Amino acid sequence: MAATVEAPGVTQVAAKPPGVVLLRVYRHNPAIPGDEAKIVTIRVPRLFGMTVLDALIWAKENVDPSLAFRCSCRMGICGSCGMQINGIPKLACETQLKELEGDRIEVAPLQNHPVVRDLATDFTGFFGKHRSVRPHVVRAGAEPARIERELLQTEEQKLAYYQFTMCIMCGLCNSACPIATMDAQFLGPQAIAQAYRFTADSRDQGRAARLPVLDGHHGAWRCEIAGSCSAVCPKGVDPALGIQLMKRTLLRRR
């Protein structure tokens, strides 16, 4: 099947046969000087149970091997295949073609992440912000040579942070965040929600080291509760709630 190249926003689509989906893919390689972003339309046969990721893999195998995107597990666990599908951040592997309206599917890289090439984005800054909040249980004093005893928790203590452990770091929440679009230094919903996850953990003693980052110019207080992060999370996590709980923690530490 041939691919037709068209300028963004210009429709040049011929009558499509039944059972075909028109995949409109964002193509751009910033590493090539002068390469301009464009939308490429690829005709992909609609197969039973096909996901957007399946369609992209089909396009790569049958139409254009140079098409770049990231994927791994294909089952919504690794969080690698996040992208804008019809303008909404989603995991390509969890988005069935049949659940999308129409036969024309727009696929673009995640917003608020620099494009490496085509649909693959750079997560260096995202992971850097994640690391800045010390996303692990911190214990006071030196790390013991061996674990003396288990750090037990009650069910209630576990439930205080449990939903935030579901985060797969796919970056969809940061992509949907309007504040992250405006403020590149904003920690973002993922990092702040993960900071809360560990701050709320009864085993953690790293609160004092973690909170200054969250209480800075571009920390939790920049959130304006748009809630789009929670709306797009593929794992049902509510990062907006995590941010508000983090704000409460910051107020109560005084």
Next chain:
Amino acid sequence: MRESTLQIVNYVMIAVLFFTVLLHLALHGFFGFVDYEGSLVYSDVVTRYRQTIPAVMLTVLLISAAFHGLYGLRNILLEFRSGPVWDRTVSYGVLVAGIALVGWGMRTIVLTAMGG
């Protein structure tokens, strides 16, 4: 200063602003005047400035409105651009603007109260 400290001050200022604006409008609209336009007669305005309670209320209104407004402006400006230089410029710029605004308003209140 921590952002959470500023936020707490902002919450207090919002509460103060809410009640002082209500009181301010009530004094103009309901108590002692026939109508709103009547409350703005020059001699009446000067008389209120010379009374302790209205003057204090206007001062509190001025400070709370200035803080709340400029804190919001600072948040908007911090989102516009990123970088430590921009952050410092905005924070100190807003602080200077706040001092100037409150100073200017206080000058009006004090001079009028003193018969200026």
